[in-house]
Amino acid sequence: MRAGLAFLIIAYCLSQFFRAFLAVLSPALAEDIGTTTADLARASGLWFAAFALMQLPVGWALDTIGPRRTSFALFTLGAVGGCVVFAIASAPWMITLAMAMIGIGCAPILMSSYFIFARTFSLAVFGTLAGVTVGISSLGNLLSAAPLAALVEAIGWRETLWATAAFTAIIAMGIGLCVRDPAKPQDEAHGSFTELLRIRALWPILIGMFICYAPMAGIRGLWISPYITDRFGASLEQIGTATLVMGLAMVVGNFVYGPIDRLVPSRKWAIFAGNLTVAGLCLFLFLAPPASVGASVMVFAAIGLFGASYPAVMAHGRSFLPPHLTGRGVALLNLFGMGGAGVMQFASGPTHGVLSGLMGPQAAYGVLFALFAAAILAGLAFYAFSKEA
Numbered sequence: 593m594r595a596g597l598a599f600l601i602i603a604y605c606l607s608q609f610f611r612a613f614l615a616v617l618s619p620a621l622a623e624d625i626g627t628t629t630a631d632l633a634r635a636s637g638l639w640f641a642a643f644a645l646m647q648l649p650v651g652w653a654l655d656t657i658g659p660r661r662t663s664f665a666l667f668t669l670g671a672v673g674g675c676v677v678f679a680i681a682s683a684p685w686m687i688t689l690a691m692a693m694i695g696i697g698c699a700p701i702l703m704s705s706y707f708i709f710a711r712t713f714s715l716a717v718f719g720t721l722a723g724v725t726v727g728i729s730s731l732g733n734l735l736s737a738a739p740l741a742a743l744v745e746a747i748g749w750r751e752t753l754w755a756t757a758a759f760t761a762i763i764a765m766g767i768g769l770c771v772r773d774p775a776k777p778q779d780e781a782h783g784s785f786t787e788l789l790r791i792r793a794l795w796p797i798l799i800g801m802f803i804c805y806a807p808m809a810g811i812r813g814l815w816i817s818p819y820i821t822d823r824f825g826a827s828l829e830q831i832g833t834a835t836l837v838m839g840l841a842m843v844v845g846n847f848v849y850g851p852i853d854r855l856v857p858s859r860k861w862a863i864f865a866g867n868l869t870v871a872g873l874c875l876f877l878f879l880a881p882p883a884s885v886g887a888s889v890m891v892f893a894a895i896g897l898f899g900a901s902y903p904a905v906m907a908h909g910r911s912f913l914p915p916h917l918t919g920r921g922v923a924l925l926n927l928f929g930m931g932g933a934g935v936m937q938f939a940s941g942p943t944h945g946v947l948s949g950l951m952g953p954q955a956a957y958g959v960l961f962a963l964f965a966a967a968i969l970a971g972l973a974f975y976a977f978s979k980e981a
Contacts (some may be wrong), residue, residue: 725849
């Protein structure tokens, strides 16, 4: 079980890498195959959309056939195959296809870990385990920053993708060989997603999931790079450093949010306060944009720190799930989390394009971040009515 969880955590590290690496690859892709910011926003959004839509079949598969076969099959076909398509890409549409494939491949990985945690460990430690898993896996965010920039500069982006494909294939084999499905009670009841949706206590938490991850994922995965490039003329090295700093802040945030219910009296209001802070920081980027690269990176790092509430919201929702719907339940929560990120990525590219035509690219970033803040505040208005436990 330990070896299997180790391979799943490494695979989720790759998932974090894939969702964020376009920010660093964007200059090379633009120069080589002519991708635009809108192309990359679409590709990134489709990664999240594919990831989110796969949560329904993944939830069914976890409850029915178990995490080993589910994660091995999808990770091999989707993630490895998508890396190969990315490496041979000669047009922007191939990048979009590759990102969709990789999103499908990464869809079962974290949920397989959470399924094993929920079946094997007590509810009291689920939040801590969820936070530690995401925190460790956030190393993928760090690898997709300065280390990736250095590697691309040294050997080229295509060679980097071929090496990534090979490593991804090794991890997929490890999942197939080492993951063990937890025991399933013989007399366990059967259920459906419809049964989950009848649990009204989940409704405001699902809306909280929809908005808690999207702004941080969108900024770290895409917008931090063009923002500091268009405003300050940042180099590839500066882009790598900026994304690394934000990634480190996200790692710290995941480790803090994981056991948050043990640190403060209310998990719910800690989540609320953290996301409210992110909304305030996004508004700050609109109302008083920083005057230097360094100051901008500090604001983005704060967004990464306070916005890393995903494992805490997941644990909040997990506390309302009946045992026989564990797989479907965590998958449904993840669908809303990744779906929110996908919707925001899809919408942000065209929105920025229209705003750039009206007021110029630099002013458009501020309005875009203000819209991020508005989305967070709207979601928190619903999340405020959630039950504590």
